[in-house]
Structure formats: C-alpha cells, structure tokens
Amino acid sequence: MTTFKKIFLDYNLQYIIEMKFILLILLFLMACTKDKDKFLPTVAIVSITDITSSSAKIKTKVADEGGGTVTGTGACWGTTINPNLSNNVSNVGAGLGEFISIPTKLNSNTTYNVRAFATNEVGTSYSSNMSFTTLN
Template sequence: MTTFKKIFSNRFFQVIRLIEFISLILFSLMACTKEKDKFLPTVAIVSITDITSSSAKIKTKVTDEGGGTVTGTGACWGTAINPNLSNNVSNVGAGIGEFTSIPTNLNSNTTYYVRAFATNEVGTSYSSNKSFTTLN
C-alpha cells in the first residue's frame, strides 16, 4: 500500500508540474500575440510656398500612423485659428509620407490659418497652426 501511495503521489505532482508548464507556455504565447496599442497619427506642415492672390502650396508630412492605418491626410484652412475638418479641406492621400495640397479660390490679401491632419481608426490628429497671407 505504501508503494501505491508513493506512485500516486509522484504522478499527481508530475501532472501538476505539467499543467503549470503548459499554462506558462500558453500565457507566453498570448503575450506575444497581443495587439499593438493604437493612438493618433503624427502629422506636420513641412512648408507653405508659391503663395499667390488666390492659392498656395501646402506640403504636409505623416511621420507615424499611430499603430493603425492612416486612411486620410491633407490640409485644412480657414480665416480663424485652429481650422479642422469642418472648414476648407484638401484630402490628398493616405499612409506615411509627404503630401501636397493646393487650396484655390482664396481671397486676396487675406490671412489664412492652416493645419495638416491625418485620420486613422482612433481618430483625427492635427499639426500646429501655421499661417500665410495671400498676395494683393
């Protein structure tokens, strides 16, 4: 009877150790396949050039998609600070890289505020404000 208890006792602890080992492997695999955190993309205005009385050339750049996919990027502008997607918008691309917007039909001798934007599944981010004044 003592031998039976020893065998049973050893088997029991072997099974427990095996369960612990399998649990550790499964936990490690789950940690490795965890989805990356997603956040807003990073976007900036590179330059504002070729300003005329009715247009300008705005170069923007998306440098980080935020762990997701940028589905829209470009520039928005208006005569008040902090323009957004509800203002005048030039949607010119998607993904990472540099993009050029050319707003037209602007009023002459008017100051416009511009922000670059980039949208992914988390939301829309904006660059800081830049401004330019159209020629007379």
C-alpha cells in the same frame, strides 16, 4: 498503485495544469500588446508657397505612420486657429511621404490658419498651426 507513484503522477498533473495556465496568460498578454504598438502618425507642414489672392500651395509630410497604416493625409484650413477635419479639407493621399494641397477659392487679403493631418487606425493627428495671408 503505490503512494509514491500516485504522488508523482499528481505532481506531474498539477505541473501540466500550471504550465497551461501560464501559457494562456502569456498568449493573452501578447495579443493585448499588439495594438499598443500603434500610435498616432507624425505629420508636419513643410512649406506654404505660391500664395495668390485666392489660393496657396501647402506641402505636408507624413514622417511616421505610427505603427499602422495612414489612410488619409492632407491639409485643413480656416480663419480660426487650429482648424481640423470639420473645416475646409484637402485630402490628398495616404501612406508616408510628402503631399501637396492647393486650397482654392480663398478670399483675398485674408489670414488663413492651416494644419496638416494624417489618419490611421488609431485616429487623426495634426501638425502645429501655421498661417498665411492671401494677396490683395
């Protein structure tokens, strides 16, 4: 084999190896960025109405699933600020949309804090804290 052919073949072989390496890096980066497109869902309390001495109607809304799938949504409440899933919970749905939670067996003339929540594969997000006081 002539020196020219040997250099040409060696160059092509090196070029092919470099291209495979670059393709592997690109595939790895694409696979790693898939989950970065997912984030916590966006959820809010729309209203708190129909307050009685022992119950209330809480309307919540999941506006964005965060690039994933919301598997649970509802409201959590308690007498301390910023209740979470370890407090009283009403899990009422999944996915996008508006949902109604109706906590019952509340104490009369008591101030309750409430937050909406939504859970997807990234985790659980909460709305801002709102409060209401049951009737006497």
